[in-house]
Amino acid sequence: MRAKTYLREKLKDAIEKGGWSVEKEIELNNPKDPSWGDLTTNIALQIAPQRGGNSLKLAEKIAKGLSLASEVVEKVQVAGPGFINFFLAQGELLRSLQDIIDLGEEYGRCDLGGGKRVQVEFVSSNPTGPLTVGHGRQAALGDAVANLLEWVGYKVEREYYFNDVGNQMELLGRSLQARYEQLFDPSFPFPAEGYKGKYLVELAQKLREEKGEGLRGLPAEEAIPIFMNFASQRIIAGIKEDLERFGVSFDRWFRESTLHEEGKVRETIEILRGGGYIYEKEGAVWFNSSRLGDERDRVLIKGSGQPTYLATDIAYHLDKRRRGFDWVIDIWGADHWGHIPSMKAASQALGFPDGFLHYLVHQMVSFKKGGVELKMSTREGNFITLREMMVEIGKDVARFFYLTRGADSHLVFDLDLAKRESAENPAYYVQYAHARGCSIVEYAKDEGLTLGEGVDLSLLREPEELRLIRKLIWFPGIVEGAAKALEPHRLTVYLQDLASAFHLFYQRHRVVTEAEQLSKARLFLVHASLRVLRNGLRILGVSAPEKM
């Protein structure tokens, strides 16, 4: 917003003219109470203690020293303990409103990122079973963060990393084998720790359709890879499909096995060894990560000769670094928290720049159904899939709901409530504002009214109109703030607020009336509102329907 930079300069001049100094950027905020104007600064409160001065008097002095163009600022007011409040002139508001229509789909974008390459890695669930509602938060969060970064000028790649070899996969293979054998002989034993979900029974049936009895009684060395690959390929395909439905598409699906096949794990360990970070003890290869801030040292190669999860993950991140990203964001659930200090240590050991690797950790979601908290486990097979949720409450409601809360909050998702109240939940509230606006535009068209040239926006003077305009022009700032903080929920909260301002405007003022000029101006405001709603919802990955 131009007014902000303009005011910052003017304030700085006025303050320095008075012989004071400003060390950091002057804060200009959107006050919560409209009677405090459009922009407010606490600068007097901040610098008054410099010389033990009175902040209220200083604020008055600063305000008096400002020479502001009346077409930008209508009124300056000193309030409370020393806030300086600015009321923008109507003309300034209207110029910003015009921007919304002029910029269209681009409105809200900026070039903060300067085209830097960022990778966002998220979901990355191993293909041991279908995606559950627990993964939904991660999918919604990661995709929204990626979208936000794109909007502020980064070049973003979305990546999904998954394990397609190793103990868990073998167990999966053995579980499928057992389910397959059980189709012929129900007494066939099921592995003690096996994956019990019914999805493996279904896969076994598919396998029987394709291969008949041909896979029965094979020796383990031969059977396990067959069953394992069949299971993981089918499950990954299902995960892809679910994510597509959820509106998330990845640029790359990274298989862990490639790291081993290309010798990258061994190579990484050799690099660490070269740096003096490796030693051997009790038949295992250790990383002395405690020297780099980790609680203790970590095993990289087990006594069995197998690399640990940490070893492959370090190799994976070295690979990311070599692919030339400027910034890498890993989105993880809080259950992986313990892994972070080790990876931070590895980042240092490998000489990654500070801040190259950023962890965005979100807290767990718990789910309630029938008033009871659910304990879900993929291994035990008792879970609700993401797909089931999409069928029940819809992708839009689910995504919006996941994003109404900050990543740091543990959230309780009451599935009955989400379904029962689906007609009254916040996602519909925002979408409804959009549909309603579209319907007004349709109606106006039928009455022969379209945007066209020569709209006199100065006719927009009602409080509800001005309030809506103010909310609309906050949008670019909200996007920027949400992107900087990696907090998409700020946008979700904002959109509800905006929808509320729109609904109130609608309720109080008829758009299409006999007064043609006023109707045109209001129609313009409706178009601008639709634009901001659409752009905002797009970032969240929620659709903006024209009809509901």
Add this chain to the structure above:
RNA sequence: GCCCCUGUAGCUCAGCUGGAUAGAGCAACGGCCUCCGGAGCCGUGGGUCGCCCGUUCGAAUCGGGCCAGGGGUACCA
């Protein structure tokens, strides 16, 4: 034990990095369409911001100590 996250209205959560009188949705109650979508709007009730100290002009926000819930502390991933 140690580390991290959280504790705000009956419920689910915001609170813009220390600001002015703590907000929204749901739930409860009372109003609003002969008129562009009532999936909406307006109003009422509802709070020791877990508790105790501290920092300062000023604390839900920062620091310390308790209490409670969740997560993490593997040669698991």
